[in-house]
Amino acid sequence: xxxxxxxxxxxxxxxxxxxxxxxxxxxxxxxxxxxxxxxxxxxxxxxxxxxxxxxxxxxxxxxxxxxxxxxxxxxxxxxxxxxxxxxxxxxxxxxx
Numbered sequence: 001x002x003x004x005x006x007x008x009x010x011x012x013x014x015x016x017x018x019x020x021x022x023x024x025x026x027x028x029x030x031x032x033x034x035x036x037x038x039x040x041x042x043x044x045x046x047x048x049x050x051x052x053x054x055x056x057x058x059x060x061x062x063x064x065x066x067x068x069x070x071x072x073x074x075x076x077x078x079x080x081x082x083x084x085x086x087x088x089x090x091x092x093x094x095x096x
Contacts, residue, residue: 011073018080022049 026045033041056076064072 014077014080 029045060072060076
């Protein structure tokens with residue numbers, strides 16, 4: 001939203017963190033599932049992630065026609081921040 005090139009560094013960091021979270025979540029899912037269901041559950045989880053991605057892209061396209069790209073990007077980042085905060089709280093509660 002600032003228009004400063006340093007904002008791209010933040011975007012790159014967020015993208016990297018999001019990719020890392022996806023890999024960790026996939027590894028944890030596969031760790032908890034055994035037997036013949038592993039491949040099916042992994043495939044369904046991947047399908048669900050792809051459907052959510054398409055819905056987010058469509059929503060971003062609809063919103064960016066009315067708002068600037070910076071505002072739309074910030075708006076769509078809010079759910080990720082909320083999930084990260086909730087996951088962090090859960091991890092701390094489990095660790096105690």
